[in-house]
Amino acid sequence: MSSEVRSHSSQNSISQKGKPVMSSKASPVKSPIGSPQASTSSAKLSAVKSPLASPKASTSSSKASPVKLPVPNSKMSTSAAGQLKHLSQQNTTSAIIKEEKQSINSAAEPHCDSDDSEDDKPLSARLFAGLPKGNSNHANKGPSTSSPGSPMLQKPKVKSEDSDAGLPKGNSNHANKGPSTSSPGSPMLQKPKVKSEDSDDEIPLSSKFQVKSNAGPSTNKSHEFNDNKPMASKLQQNGYTMKDNQLKKSSTVLNKRPLGEVKSSSHSSFKKPKIGDGSLPITGKQVSVKAEKEADDYDHVPISERLKKPISSGNKSLATKQKATKVVSSSFKKSSKNKKQVKKSMYSKSSKMLPSSGEGQKWTTLVHNGVIFPPPYKPHGVKMLYKGKPVDLTPEQEEVATMYAVMLDTDYMNKPTFKENFMNDWRKILGKNHVIQKLEDCDFTPIYEWHQREKEKKKQMSSEEKKALREEKLKQEEKYMWVSLDGVKEKVGNFRVEPPGLFRGRGEHPKMGKLKKRIRPSDITINIGKDAPIPECPIAGESWKEIRHDNTVTWLAFWNDPINPKEFKYVFLAASSSLKGQSDKEKYEKARLLKDYIQGIRTAYTKDFTNKDITRRQIAVATYLIDKLALRAGNEKDDDEADTVGCCTLKVENVEPVPPNILKFDFLGKDSIRYQNEVEVELPVFKAIQQFRTGKKGSDDLFDKLDTSKLNAHLKELMPGLTAKVFRTYNASITLDDMLNRETKGGDLAEKVVVYQHANKEVAIICNHQRTVSKSHSAQMSRLNEKIDELKGMLDEFKTDLARAKKGKPPLKGADGKPKKNLNPEALERKIAQTTAKIEKMERDKETKEDLKTVALGTSKINYLDPRITVAWCKRHEVPIEKIFNKSLLAKFTWAMDVEPSYRF
DNA sequence: TTTTTAACTTAGCATATGCTGG
DNA sequence: CCAGCATATGCTAAGTTAAAAA
16 A cells, blocks of 8 residues: 555646636537426437438448448458458447346346336435435536546646635535335345336435535636436536536547548447346347337337437437437347357357357457567667766666656656666666766667657658658558457557656655666567467577466466566557457446346445444445546555556545535546545545544544455445446446436537537546646647637728728728728628638637646546547537547447447436 | 456557658 | 647556455
């Protein structure tokens, strides 16, 4: 464990308030009120569907809908084969998945469907107690950020506070307690119901909140109102609300995507089962298909209903359902693949896979060519200076000096730890009695400048040369880029061994600056199929450390991390491989399963906020924070790692209770990214936190009776396979699904894309996905302002001229003193309209840019948002999928491309 | 139980690419 | 055609979680 706590304080001074701004800025936002999707969508949907039906793969899907998923047929050079594979694989995959789920379900038994309604009610009631509050939080904040509290801030900004201030709400605590139903003591929840419940929850919540939200007075954020509506929807459950929205930014970005080839193409395939079936123990495949659908439908329906409730009612649902039913598609593809635990199957066309296969087996045959090493060091002979004089260094010494020299213009030069670690390791290579003794007397600039010149040279090389170089490199690497897994060609992720360098740890990492030594074949263990030829060692005279034939793991090779020898660096398949795709899909299915249990889980932990057993109370509060704020589990860390925390490792000083019921969070999380947020919580939670803090130092663990394994063990009792991270996936995906369906109104393509980006941003904020502000940001902003001012000046001129023109007078001279063309009033009117529109667009772009300057949208898209939500939404709203997913994402998510338009998370 | 090991997912940053408007 | 950016990708650090070992 870490010992001290230094943490946060240091860093950024952030002002809290600042950030809110972003969101709020908003402007034009439109509240999502009205009916959600509405007409247009539905209409479209229908259209869409029909096409879908087509089976075959990719194309099918794509074409089908008007949407146009771009699926090209593929091309991908090499990949053709690959594509096929995918398809096949997918099928199998799906089947497998199904199986798994089923089993899972059985355990828990969540039922879905029908019951819902009733259940819901009860639940909701229960929830009230618990959930509601959560919502409330938002409310508070509401204004500003909204959501989840405004996690937004962090680093740089400030902000949040505002919102807080606003908060008055206390919210509902009411209930806290009691959920009627649930069983008293234990947390176990009973079964989960299905969707409907959600709705219920929501509703109630919303209502509650609404009140609050209003409260939020203050300034900021403006959009609160939105909350109301939304509330209804699920978000609330989470507690998040969202507010801002805003701007649509112009299409700009989006448009670009060319798309290109996607490899995906096909897929098709399967469908998976869903939870719903749960009950069925079955595993059969075909069956599963149906089951799946049904399940899906349910989900959808309910959801839609939910939505409706708040607002309108429901036709949509109908629409969706219908569609759902129809499409069946899928299936086909053949091939085989394997998979997972169960087995592998081999081919089989129909997919069938059997349950067989063995435990944990990940593949049957695996053929690959090993890894590629970085080229040996080439001495440049440029001499650095020591006490002003040139020094002769051996190639080995020069190599390390160069690693440092190259970093002269980075912030690491301001880190004493970096310098010390570097010097200690370099000294070992220099030898004890080397002339170079102190780093302060070293002058690396000659090497630095040499490096800069090299970079410049490369830049100048023109395209042809560059292309030639690139092709040569490709040629060298090609054999390492692919593997044959169960007979299918798959792409390898990182086949290049990491080159030597200086360790760049994030945050205040104790090991930053240490030399990461060169990895040699004798450091590497290769994993390959028993019957496959052992890859030839690419470095003459050397050999691999070890050869293994372990088909229960997916790595192709690994070596010990030179910085931390207890850890490993693995070579895995690329994200586009079916192996990764399958586990990705399973991840989302697990999160969807949580949907059926969430209500009960929330009820249970709410109840435990006041449990007499302190461990139970801590588990309850920790689970609440993970659910509501999307915190990470928080494993213990060693002293030789950066001092960061997650939920279970929060320190007393990281959470400050501000009466009556607000918690101020401030800590460094993964990657030393600061998490700063103020949240209104239910009174019992507030009191529990106060109590956990009493008698402890700031650096003591807030949850002293807890660790991640205890927490996960507990979660596992609530739902099969449930762990802390599932909540992040669940909350991210459910938020996207809800927002997309609530806020997509008609509008043109650009507007729809803006809706998506807005939802994406909300998720990024919830998950606290940040990015550093680009160096040129402020310059870019001022340039934008200048342009806007310039346009405004023009606008004024046009107005003046218009007034004069109407009186028959000629226009005034331009700023440059030259006379302008004498335009007629109509022309001037047009100019004015044009310029006004341009200004408005620029203002919107400016706001969006400022708003997103610290928000990273990509991380959630890659890791947390069920791609099927996006694909289905695109199909429903005729948005080309390439507007949302780039080439890599399309490849990574091939398994999701054939979802039915009616799919709901 | 607790600690350690192993395997895999999730993250931000640096760079390479590639649009776009002028 | 080019500058100025926004995006896409590569890279590898930093988490999570399950399971084995102590």
